[in-house]
Amino acid sequence: MPHIGGRPVEIEQAYRHAARLLRKARQPLITGMAADVSGCRAALALAELCGAIVDHQHGEAAMHNLRVLQSKGWLLTTLAEVRNRADVVLLVGTNAVDQFPRFFERLVWNAESLAGVDTGARKIFYLGDPRDTSAGRSPDGRRPTVIRCGQDQVAASVGALRSLLRGVEPRQDGFMNHARIAALRRLAATLREARYGVIVWAPAELDQRHGDLVVHSLSALITDLNAATRCAGLPLGGNDGGMTCQNVTTWQSGFPLRVNYASGAPAYDPALHGTRTLIEHGATDALLWLNCFDSALEPPHGRIPVIAVARPTSALARAADVFIPVATPGLDHAGVLFRTDSVVSLPLRALRQAGLPDARTVLDNIAERV
Amino acid sequence: MMTRLKGGTIYDPANGVDGKAQDLYLRDGRLVPPPPDGGCDATIDLRGDIVMAGAIDVHSHIGGGKVNIARMLRPEENAASVQRRTKLTRAGSGDALPSTFTTGYRYAQMGYTACFEPAMLPANARHAHLEMADTPILDCGAYALLGNDDFLLRLLAADADRQAVRDYVAWTLHASQALGIKVVNPGGISAFKFNRREMDLDDAHPHYGLSPRRILLALAEAVDDLGVPHPLHVHGCNLGVPGNVETTLKTIQGAEGRRLHLTHLQFHAYGTEGDRRFSSGAARIAEAVNGSPNISVDVGQVMFGQTVTASGDTMLQFRGRRHAHPDKWVCMDIECDAGCGVVPFRYRDRNFVNALQWCVGLELFLLVEDPWRIFLTTDHPNGGPFNTYPRLIRLLMDRSFRRDMLATIHPAAREHSLLDSLDRQYSLYEIAIMTRAAPARSLGLRDRGHLAPGAAADITVYARHDDVERMFSRPRLVFKNGQAVVRDGQVIAAPSGSVHTVKPEYDRSIERRLNEYFSRYMTVSPANFRIGDDELLASGRQAILTHPVTAS
Numbered sequence: 001m002p003h004i005g006g007r008p009v010e011i012e013q014a015y016r017h018a019a020r021l022l023r024k025a026r027q028p029l030i031t032g033m034a035a036d037v038s039g040c041r042a043a044l045a046l047a048e049l050c051g052a053i054v055d056h057q058h059g060e061a062a063m064h065n066l067r068v069l070q071s072k073g074w075l076l077t078t079l080a081e082v083r084n085r086a087d088v089v090l091l092v093g094t095n096a097v098d099q100f101p102r103f104f105e106r107l108v109w110n111a112e113s114l115a116g117v118d119t120g121a122r123k124i125f126y127l128g129d130p131r132d133t134s135a136g137r138s139p140d141g142r143r144p145t146v147i148r149c150g151q152d153q154v155a156a157s158v159g160a161l162r163s164l165l166r167g168v169e170p171r172q173d174g175f176m177n178h179a180r181i182a183a184l185r186r187l188a189a190t191l192r193e194a195r196y197g198v199i200v201w202a203p204a205e206l207d208q209r210h211g212d213l214v215v216h217s218l219s220a221l222i223t224d225l226n227a228a229t230r231c232a233g234l235p236l237g238g239n240d241g242g243m244t245c246q247n248v249t250t251w252q253s254g255f256p257l258r259v260n261y262a263s264g265a266p267a268y269d270p271a272l273h274g275t276r277t278l279i280e281h282g283a284t285d286a287l288l289w290l291n292c293f294d295s296a297l298e299p300p301h302g303r304i305p306v307i308a309v310a311r312p313t314s315a316l317a318r319a320a321d322v323f324i325p326v327a328t329p330g331l332d333h334a335g336v337l338f339r340t341d342s343v344v345s346l347p348l349r350a351l352r353q354a355g356l357p358d359a360r361t362v363l364d365n366i367a368e369r370v
Numbered sequence: 371m372m373t374r375l376k377g378g379t380i381y382d383p384a385n386g387v388d389g390k391a392q393d394l395y396l397r398d399g400r401l402v403p404p405p406p407d408g409g410c411d412a413t414i415d416l417r418g419d420i421v422m423a424g425a426i427d428v429h430s431h432i433g434g435g436k437v438n439i440a441r442m443l444r445p446e447e448n449a450a451s452v453q454r455r456t457k458l459t460r461a462g463s464g465d466a467l468p469s470t471f472t473t474g475y476r477y478a479q480m481g482y483t484a485c486f487e488p489a490m491l492p493a494n495a496r497h498a499h500l501e502m503a504d505t506p507i508l509d510c511g512a513y514a515l516l517g518n519d520d521f522l523l524r525l526l527a528a529d530a531d532r533q534a535v536r537d538y539v540a541w542t543l544h545a546s547q548a549l550g551i552k553v554v555n556p557g558g559i560s561a562f563k564f565n566r567r568e569m570d571l572d573d574a575h576p577h578y579g580l581s582p583r584r585i586l587l588a589l590a591e592a593v594d595d596l597g598v599p600h601p602l603h604v605h606g607c608n609l610g611v612p613g614n615v616e617t618t619l620k621t622i623q624g625a626e627g628r629r630l631h632l633t634h635l636q637f638h639a640y641g642t643e644g645d646r647r648f649s650s651g652a653a654r655i656a657e658a659v660n661g662s663p664n665i666s667v668d669v670g671q672v673m674f675g676q677t678v679t680a681s682g683d684t685m686l687q688f689r690g691r692r693h694a695h696p697d698k699w700v701c702m703d704i705e706c707d708a709g710c711g712v713v714p715f716r717y718r719d720r721n722f723v724n725a726l727q728w729c730v731g732l733e734l735f736l737l738v739e740d741p742w743r744i745f746l747t748t749d750h751p752n753g754g755p756f757n758t759y760p761r762l763i764r765l766l767m768d769r770s771f772r773r774d775m776l777a778t779i780h781p782a783a784r785e786h787s788l789l790d791s792l793d794r795q796y797s798l799y800e801i802a803i804m805t806r807a808a809p810a811r812s813l814g815l816r817d818r819g820h821l822a823p824g825a826a827a828d829i830t831v832y833a834r835h836d837d838v839e840r841m842f843s844r845p846r847l848v849f850k851n852g853q854a855v856v857r858d859g860q861v862i863a864a865p866s867g868s869v870h871t872v873k874p875e876y877d878r879s880i881e882r883r884l885n886e887y888f889s890r891y892m893t894v895s896p897a898n899f900r901i902g903d904d905e906l907l908a909s910g911r912q913a914i915l916t917h918p919v920t921a922s
Contacts, residue, residue, distance in 0.1 A: 037909075041504070048455050048460060066442070069442055069443060070442070070443060070445055070698075071698060073443060073699045073700045073712075074700060075688075075700070075701045075702070076700070076701075076702045076703075077702065077703045077704075078493075078702070078703070078704050078705045079705070079893040080705040080707075080891070080892055081563070081703045081704070081705065081706060083891070083893060084520075084706055084891055085563060085703075085706075107893070111890075112890050113891075114520045114524070114706055114891050115563075115577060116577065195565065196563070226688070229565055230563065230564075230565045232702075232703055246442075247438055250438050250441050250442050250469075251433070251437075251441070251500075251504060252460070252462075252469055252470060252471065252504060253461065253462065253463065253469055254441055254445075254448035254452075254462060254463030254467070254468070254469040255441075255442075255445050255448060255449075255463070256442050261455075261461060263454065264454035264455050264461060265453060265455070265461050265463070266452055266462070266463055267452070268445050268448075268449055334905075334908075336496065336500065336905075336909075338497070342435070343435050343491070343493060343494050343497070343702070343704055344493055344494070344705065344893075345494075345496045345497050345500070346496075346894065346898050347898055347901075347905055
């Protein structure tokens with residue numbers, strides 16, 4: 001049941017109250033954005049109508065990648081290419097399986113390759129501080145190589161790797177000692193001799209303050225390697241509808257996220273329009289939280305009215321000013337979601353009848369009453 | 371409701387009408403014969419106006435992965451040109467890379483009623499169709515990219531029979547809901563994944579051993595066997611490489627009479643003469659095209675200014691990354707399917723190479739004789755944004771304007787080009803052929819591109835103006851399926867368009883091979899790879915229009 005101020009109400013009342021809150025607000029924010037294509041489309045239409053900013057709950061992590069894309073660019077690959085073509089895989093600041101448990105099973109230790117790669121002989125490297133590297137062990141028991149360092153030392157390590165590739169010795173210090181340089185030198189040689197190296201990172205797991213520096217360095221490393229051999233990046237992320245939100249927002253507005261429709265036209269400002277920044281600085285006065293997937297995730301706290309379009313088991317049912325329970329794409333209704341590598345989108349099917357409206361229905365109804 | 375469009379000057383080349391004042395009658399979205407009793411519910415006075423069928427863009431990158439990557443890469447580009455929402459229209463941004471709503475409105479405001487995405491990766495088809503569904507007013511469709519996908523290359527390397535190739539091509543058309551088949555740098559995008567940096571027509575693929583020529587012919591054969599109306603749409607080898615005029619001539623000769631459509635031909639028409647070792651090969655190419663009735667082309671004209679090059683040709687885009695302006699770019703290897711490369715670019719009239727590229731495109735337009743076989747494109751956004759079409763039309767129709775422009779470009783480029791000596795001026799009739807009648811015929815859209823009874827009422831009305839650029843920029847009225855959608859440059863209605871497809875019959879046994887292939891090598895199931903009709907309609911298309919194949 002929908003709620004207003006923690007009390008159950010008819011859905012019509014909830015729609016009207018939500019619309020009123022958005023109408024009254026001077027700078028509303030629509031965030032969370034964990035939805036399928038139709039949910040994202042409806043959210044953008046609503047944002048345009050009530051002059052809102054649109055951000056995704058994982059926007060901060062996404063910006064690590066987007067800042068690099070927008071200033072430098074990169075060379076990337078997709079899942080089937082990794083599965084068939086990679087002979088060396090370097091995981092930077094992630095073990096991949098924490099986010100994608102089947103990463104190695106589906107993409108690394110697969111039986112056959114279209115490109116004639118001996119998949120069992122793939123060389124695996126970790127750079128960072130991975131919790132669990134057991135998935136990196138080959139079917140015949142060969143262990144991966146781990147070059148251990150803190151998240152805040154990853155950037156320096158990648159920089160050293162780039163130097164070594166160019167034949168320039170990194171300066172030695174307490175951290176970049178002889179043993180570390182030797183290990184990085186071996187990694188550089190392996191990447192240079194690889195036929196198709198794949199470098200994996202997860203923006204959400206990088207050091208939050210300097211994540212984009214790491215990504216920038218990786219992009220430069222990949223470009224360096226492509227002078228003589230083939231190498232490509234694979235960023236893992238876009239969970240909770242992140243990749244879907246980014247794609248839909250881009251094709252409909254021209255910008256990937258953190259777009260403000262207050263003037264009626266899309267205004268892009270990734271620094272100003274982040275969810276946390278807006279709430280902490282009191283720069284938004286109403287928030288619509290959209291999350292069709294995970295009931296545990298919530299918006300940051302702030303003293304502003306919250307309209308929650310979320311799962312029925314969410315604690316927001318009692319805490320939000322307006323709460324409207326919503327269906328889950330791929331369970332309760334058909335839809336489309338983009339995969340982490342952004343190129344492939346998958347059709348989701350309805351598996352059950354939950355009797356809840358989908359995000360599009362809810363958001364369209366609110367929009368009609370704004 | 372019967373509407374009469376009274377007294378407009380009609381240019382309808384498909385029906386031989388060359389500037390004749392005539393009435394048109396519309397009912398239920400179609401052109402109909404004059405009512406026997408003469409009764410009409412509404413009359414619109416078009417006396418003095420020029421009337422043509424709605425324009426059709428046969429090659430424009432309007433939707434899909436690489437276009438969206440290009441938008442993400444260039445927020446500064448999009449921020450420079452934003453559009454506010456109105457009661458009728460959604461907000462948007464961009465010139466070279468307009469967001470989808472803006473794309474639809476702007477094309478319609480220019481008198482276009484249909485637009486075709488030329489390089490849809492089957493792995494990315496769902497995304498491409500979603501973007502096209504968010505492109506208002508226009509009918510859309512796309513050509514599915516083949517020729518670098520490992521499935522086909524394996525099939526050909528194993529000497530699979532013609533039937534298997536045919537069935538796979540047909541399956542792809544169905545699965546990706548496409549209207550035609552495109553090939554980009556045949557075998558070359560795949561070869562780049564194996565670290566090959568160049569690939570000529572008769573080189574052997576590093577893994578499969580096939581030549582681009584072999585791949586090209588196999589696909590052209592399959593397209594013809596299946597009776598797909600549009601010929602194989604070819605982005606040839608060596609795009610942008612000085613001296614590629616030889617590759618293009620060999621490709622034309624190698625077609626051996628088979629139908630081929632050579633796209634953005636301007637980028638494939640360069641010689642190596644002169645002290646800068648860059649010259650125009652347009653005259654030799656035009657001569658070959660004129661002598662080969664099986665060949666159709668679109669130009670891919672360069673227009674000076676800032677744009678983005680976005681193409682499936684990873685190999686050549688990676689090579690060209692050093693010319694990126696601004697200095698950033700994206701390349702991607704994609705799903706054992708194909709790839710893409712996005713490189714921002716600025717064409718300068720004072721740069722010798724860019725200025726000569728501009729000349730090459732115009733030379734092609736003026737030297738290819740048959741307007742039924744040459745289509746007006748800038749390979750949007752690669753040569754320039756589609757909103758430069760009216761200026762391009764003026765360059766073709768107005769010789770003195772063309773000469774004035776020629777006088778402002780790099781002087782050495784001018785000297786290396788024939789352009790000054792070319793007097794030809796396109797007539798309105800020829801423009802109508804090139805932008806409506808011919809594209810519709812080439813794509814097999816039997817009820818579009820013309821104005822005879824039975825045609826869909828996609829109609830563009832231009833107010834006469836001495837300055838043809840002005841005339842073509844701002845049609846007075848545009849009808850889509852009989853509904854007025856643009857008046858005096860303003861969008862007055864924004865219905866959804868339809869998607870055009872072709873679905874030839876095929877032997878389902880190919881699906882067994884595909885199921886096995888997907889299960890061994892791919893990361894999605896064939897069921898999820900396919901786009902169903904329901905899905906396409908649910909995403910917002912008005913209808914799926916499936917055109918008949920032609921009997922062989």
